[in-house]
Amino acid sequence: MSQEPLYCARCGGQLTPRMVDGRMRAVCDRCGFVAYRNPAPAAGVVLVESGQVLMVQRKFEPRVGMWTLPAGFVEYDEHVTECAIRETKEETNLDVELDGLFGAYMAMDDPRVRAVLLLYRCRRIGGELRAGDDALDARFFPLHRTPKEIAFKAHVQALEDLRRG
Secondary structure (H helix, E strand, O other), X not given: OOOOOOEOOOOOOEEEEEEEOOEXXXXXXXXXXXXXXXXXXXXXXXOEEOOEEEEXXXXXXXXXXXXXXXXEEOOOOOOHHHHHHHHHHHHXXXXXXXXXXXXXXXXXXXXXXXXXXXXXXEEEEEEOOOOOOOEEEEEEEEOOOOOOOEOOHHHHHHHHXXXXX
């Protein structure tokens, strides 16, 4: 889990824990800036074809070799839907069109950051399936026989929701 910041991002002053809005938060002794710790937005897709779901095998830490749905963190200047499409292309080489929101999940077990993961239903509109630069493998799995080594609980929950229909 990430450590609390020690210094103010605004002025460089020392941060001290104080009660703000009913929670302990890091507050700058010099300028009063509150260093809120908010989750990072992430987006991805749920692509099902012929009863099989698209998954990617992680190439980098955390959890190298484990499987996820195609997803990643939203860039500062992009919309969440653009992120879902971009991450799918980067990880699988597939072009997709989104068909609406599948679900929203709290990702609480990523050692880098807490995240809010928005997953979209989609359909393939182009591309040839192959693992991208940040994936060891990309392939479809039968919905009821996905890998046991899923990297994050939010993806496990999404797969369970998908199986329930």
